[in-house]
Amino acid sequence: MGNVGLIILAAGKSNRMGKPKQLLTYQGSSLISHAVKTGLNSICKPVIVVLGAYVEHIKPQINKFPVQIIENPYWKTGMSSSIHAGITVIKTSHPNLDAVIIALADQPLINQTVFNQLVQSYQETQNIIIASAYDDIIGVPALFDRSLFTELNNLEGDKGAKTLMRKYQDEILTINIPQAAIDIDTPDDYEKLLAF
Template sequence: MIFNVGLIILAAGAATRMGRPKQLLSYQGRSLILHAVEVALASFCQPIIVVLGAYIEEIKPELMPKPVQIVENSQWQEGMSSSIRVGINALLATNSKLDAAIVSLADQPLVYPQVFNQLIQCYQDTQKIIIASKYNETVGVPALFSNALFPELMQLEGAKGAKALIQKYTDTRLLVAIPEAAIDIDTPDDYEQLLLQQEVEGF
């Protein structure tokens, strides 16, 4: 059985620790947000929802030619949970018959299509209601959530995002080792390290 899985890219934050819109930082010849969108489009996920907020006017033009749906979270200051709520609502408005949704971040540049496809494959194989990434002795996103959890995702509050749900359902989740997800770009130092790694690997 093939499942219909949508994907939400969270990119609404103000990037206060970076001091500028990190979504527009250059990575491999394009912005981080465009990189994230192209990775999502190369996966089995459909539709793709991009949740913007703080810098929507600057970021939106980057994505206009791409076949993704851009939605605005006007309450982005409330934290990641508000963006997840907006994203789930947009997914359901686009396709009310989705089996599951993957929540991902725009600032995890080492996550590639294979990661999303692996989460979907694990979901098809196990039918667990959550397939979450495990890295650096923690759990988090990218994570897949069965449609049975959509109502709870839409009730999340605060900055914690989906992690609270992942921690709640310890008996009905599957954790997958995704070391690539450990790299997220929050500070200028994080970005510098990413660029150094690019140089070393010859990108």
């Protein structure tokens, strides 16, 4: 029950931001670098990063880190295609994993303690989904047991993994993670983060 990977989704176009939010500066580094360092400092192995829009600008930011970078050519079809890209690599390159955490590059207040807490809760309870709870929302970062990998692979559109969370709502363990409420979608969100 100990082998848990991490998939960081960073393929979006940042339409509401008007520029690549993955490259916004936070605490001296870009949001994408910050997310990668957080993942690498956690107990999750491997760390996989899914890129799409702006890949030529974002990839150089994280090339030096020991992470697996995947380019999702179908990023325009929505978040599910990035989950599919990540899970496909997990299933082929890391078949021994017990579970995977799906996280976003634009939740900068998430730290390695959150990822470790999700893993620890999984090891203790063996729930098939361990999800973050914040502002009356159940969302990511969230851990999914390997029994759900095929269903994660088959998701479609921009709903992400929420479809599965609804389907298995009676089997989800939620952990209160107020930091997950901060995600950077608009210039206003970024201003609030900097003032935090």
